[in-house]
Amino acid sequence: MAKSPHLVVLTGAGISAESGIETFRAADGLWANHPIEDVATPEGWAKNPQRVLSFYDARREQVRDARPNAAHRALANLEALGFDVSIVTQNIDDLHERAGSRQVLHLHGEIMVARSSVDERMRYPLGRRNIAMGDVCDRGSQLRPDVVWFGEAVPAYQEACELVADADLMLVVGTSLAVMPAAALIHELPLDAQCVLVDPDPGLQVPAGVTRWVMPAGEGVPALTRHWQREGRLFVPPSGNA
Known part of the structure; x- marks a missing residue:
C-alpha cells in the first residue's frame, strides 16, 4: 500500500506566545530579571539549584494557566481526520x-516532566506538582527540570532529522529559523518536499524555496489546514491571503 503523505511541523515560541506563554526574548516577562546563565545553564544549576527550580516553577505555572490556541487545535484536528x-x-x-x-x-x-540529574533517561511526569530540593530519582540524585539548557546537547535532534527526511511537506510555525540546531532541520528535507513558513513578521528572512505566509499562527495554520481538508491532500497554496 502507498504511504500516506507525511506532514512534519516545526513549531517554536511564536505559536505558544499566542496562548500567553512568554518567550525568553520578552522585555517584561519571566526572563526579564533572570540572566540566562543563572537559570538555564548547567553552571547556573550547579551554582544555585534552588533559584533554577523556583524559576521553572513559575514557568510551569504559566504553562498550566495557558490553553491551546487555534493553531494547536488545527494541527490536532488534521491528525484526527487521518x-x-x-x-x-x-x-x-x-x-x-x-x-x-x-x-x-x-x-x-x-x-x-522532571528528570534525574545524573541520568537523562530517568524521567518523571509532574502532573500538578513542582520539583523541590530533596526530590530525588531512583538512584538518589536530585531531580531537575527535563529541559535542554544552553550548552547542553539536544538528544532528540537525530530523531527530528529522521522525521524531516521522511517529510512530503514541512510547515514551520512560530520560529525564525535562527536558533540552532533546530534551524538546520530544514536542510534535511527531501529535494522534492515543499516547505511553508507561517509568521507575522514581513521582514523575516527565509531560505530559498520556502513559501512565506505573513500571518499569525492562529490565523495561518487554520487557513492552511482548511485547504488540506477541503482538497484531501497536502500542498502549499501560493500565498497567505486565504
Missing part, C-alpha cells in the same frame, strides 16, 4: 498534547 502529522517542537510546554496531537517530539525537553 492526515499523517508529526510535530517537532522547540517549545517545552504541553499545549500540542493538550490540543490532541499524539505525535509530538520535544527538541528542548518538557517542563511538565
